[in-house]
Amino acid sequence: MYIRSTHLEKPVAEDALRIGLAMPKGTATTNKDSFGQRLIALRKERDMTQVQLAKAAQVTQRAISYYETDGGSPPGPVIAQLAQALKVSADELLGIKAAPREASGFERVASDPEKQRLWKRFQRITLLPERDQKAVIRLINSLTGTAGAEAHTATHGER
Numbered sequence: 001m002y003i004r005s006t007h008l009e010k011p012v013a014e015d016a017l018r019i020g021l022a023m024p025k026g027t028a029t030t031n032k033d034s035f036g037q038r039l040i041a042l043r044k045e046r047d048m049t050q051v052q053l054a055k056a057a058q059v060t061q062r063a064i065s066y067y068e069t070d071g072g073s074p075p076g077p078v079i080a081q082l083a084q085a086l087k088v089s090a091d092e093l094l095g096i097k098a099a100p101r102e103a104s105g106f107e108r109v110a111s112d113p114e115k116q117r118l119w120k121r122f123q124r125i126t127l128l129p130e131r132d133q134k135a136v137i138r139l140i141n142s143l144t145g146t147a148g149a150e151a152h153t154a155t156h157g158e159r
Helices: 013-023 035-045 048-059 061-068 077-085 090-094 105-111 113-127 130-144 148-156
Strands: none
Touching: 013 048, 013 061, 035 061, 048 061, 048 077, 077 090, 090 130
C-alpha cells in the first residue's frame, strides 16, 4: 500500500527509496569526542597496540578495532576492563570527566610557603649586576650538580 502525497505525483515509498540511495554509504562517525576516538588517543598515549590493549583488557583485538572505529560501544564490564588496562577512570574513558591534570610548576610553588620564600629570594638575583648573577648561577650549579655534560662540553670542547 502506497500513501500518496497531495503535492507529489509519486508514492512516498519511492521517494524514501530515492533519498536512501542518495545517502553516502559506510560513513563512520568522525566526532573527535566519540568513544572510539578517546580509546585510540588513550591507547596511543600509552604506546600500546590494539593487540596489547586487547590482551590487557582480556578481549579480542577484533573487539578493540570495532570499538575504535565507532562500530559500537562496549558493554559495561568491558568498559571497566578497558579503563583498568589503560589506567584511567571509566568516566574518563567514556568522556564524562576529563583526565586529572598535574599542577604546573607555578601552582606547586604557590601552594608551598617554603618554596614561595625561596622563589622570592631567587627573583632578587635579577637586581644584581650580570657578573654577580652568573656567579650565583655557577654556585647553584656546583651545589646541585646541574652543570652537566653540556656546560663541560661548551667550555672544554669534545674529547
